[in-house]
Each structure stands twice: as C-alpha cells, then as structure tokens.
Amino acid sequence: MSYDEFYVKSVIRTLPDWPEPGVMFRDITPIFKEPKALRMVADAFIQRYMDADVSHIACIDARGFLIASIMAYQMQKPLVLVRKKGKLPGETIHEEYKLEYGTSAVEMQKDAVAAGDRVLVFDDLIATGGxxxxxxxxxxxxxxxxxxxxxxxxxxxxxxxxxxxDAGFPVYTMLAYEGL
Structure with missing residues (x-):
C-alpha cells in the first residue's frame, strides 16, 4: 500500500451497525473535509484515466458524483448521472438491483450516452456490485x-x-476493506 493509499484509508471512517445491525459502513465523507485526501483520491483516478480511451464518465448517486465531477472537469469529459429512480428530469430508463441490505433502482436520462460512446463507470464503493x-x-x-x-x-x-x-466489465478500486 502506498503512502497516499495509507493516508486516504486513515481518513475514511468505519461506522458499525449502520444503516442496520451487522453492516460495517465505510464512510468516505471525511475525505471531503480533508483537502489533501480529496486531492490524492481525485489525482489518482485522473492519472489512471487521463489517457484512457473514455468518452464519458458515468457516476452513481450520490458520493460517486463528488469525485467523478472532479475527474470529468480535469479530463474534459462529459459527466453522466446515474441516480435513484425518480430523481432525474426528462425521459429516463431505469434498472432495479439488490443492495447488501435491500433493493433499489437507478435511472439515467435516455440521451445521456449513445452508440459509440465509451464510458467509465464510477462509484464510491463496491459492495455486492448491484x-x-x-x-x-x-x-x-x-x-x-x-x-x-x-x-x-x-x-x-x-x-x-x-x-x-464475471459480467464482463473490468474493475479497478483504489482501496479494499476485508470483513463485513
């Protein structure tokens, strides 16, 4: 683990039994109060994808928006929002999925991406992958x-x-936390 990764991990806090008993919630909100940590995270992802063949960055509601918007700005790429169902104006499509502690649905605007676009999908955390x-x-x-x-x-x-x-999409994460 690099110094940057160690430092960022030290800023993230773990909240046991939130939002329900048995869940160890990895809270990244302290990163947004620590400009050094936020810069380290944003810079690491920007460096990874700056020269990648990506035309759009799709980010997931809500914490994924915060880091991905910095990436999109620095990389000069369109930012596509993936939000909880009912939150986007205009024509949308939606998809239901399972969470580690329930079910939900996300949606995108129908004109967000099109054939030929090459999209990086960004979220703050991967749990079950849903x-x-x-x-x-x-x-x-x-x-x-x-x-x-x-x-x-x-x-x-x-x-x-x-x-x-297994669904055919490459995955990259900066940090991993063992244990639930």
Whole structure:
C-alpha cells in the first residue's frame, strides 16, 4: 500500500451497525473535509484515466458524483448521472438491483450516452456490485460500451467486484476493506 493509499484509508471512517445491525459502513465523507485526501483520491483516478480511451464518465448517486465531477472537469469529459429512480428530469430508463441490505433502482436520462460512446463507470464503493451492474445495464441499453468500472473502495468479502468482472466489465478500486 502506498503512502497516499495509507493516508486516504486513515481518513475514511468505519461506522458499525449502520444503516442496520451487522453492516460495517465505510464512510468516505471525511475525505471531503480533508483537502489533501480529496486531492490524492481525485489525482489518482485522473492519472489512471487521463489517457484512457473514455468518452464519458458515468457516476452513481450520490458520493460517486463528488469525485467523478472532479475527474470529468480535469479530463474534459462529459459527466453522466446515474441516480435513484425518480430523481432525474426528462425521459429516463431505469434498472432495479439488490443492495447488501435491500433493493433499489437507478435511472439515467435516455440521451445521456449513445452508440459509440465509451464510458467509465464510477462509484464510491463496491459492495455486492448491484448498483454498478445496474448502471452498466443502462449504459448498454443505450448502446454505449462500458470501458471499466471504478470505485474508491472495494469490499471483497461481498464479492461485488467478482460479480462485475464475471459480467464482463473490468474493475479497478483504489482501496479494499476485508470483513463485513
């Protein structure tokens, strides 16, 4: 683990039994109060994807928006929002998925991406992989290609990254936390 990764991991806090008993919630919000940590995270992802063959960055509601918007700005790429159902104006498509502690649905605007677009999907954390897989399904329904799925944190014990890879999408994460 590099100094940057160690430092960023030290800023992230773990909240036991939130939002329900048995869940160890990895809270990245302290990163946004630490400019040094936020710069390290944003810079690491920007460096990874700056020269990648990516035309759009799709980010997932809500913490994924914060880091991906910095990436999109620095990389001069369009930012595509994947939000909880009912939150986007205009014509949308949606996809349901399972969470580690329930079910939900995400949506995208129908004109967000199109055939020929090459999309990086970004979220703050991969748990069961359901949210990212739902976003990838939406992107594919609109005719675009998913280049890679990226997240700040992976929870490998929940097998989300493996599920995403098994579905044919490459995965990159900066940090991993063992244990639930």
């Amino acid at each position: 949210t990212i897989l739902a976003a990838c399904t939406l992107i594919k329904k609109l005719g675009a290609e998913v280049v890679e799925c990226a997240a700040l944190i992976d929870l490998p014990d929940l097998n989300g990254s493996m599920r995403i890879q």
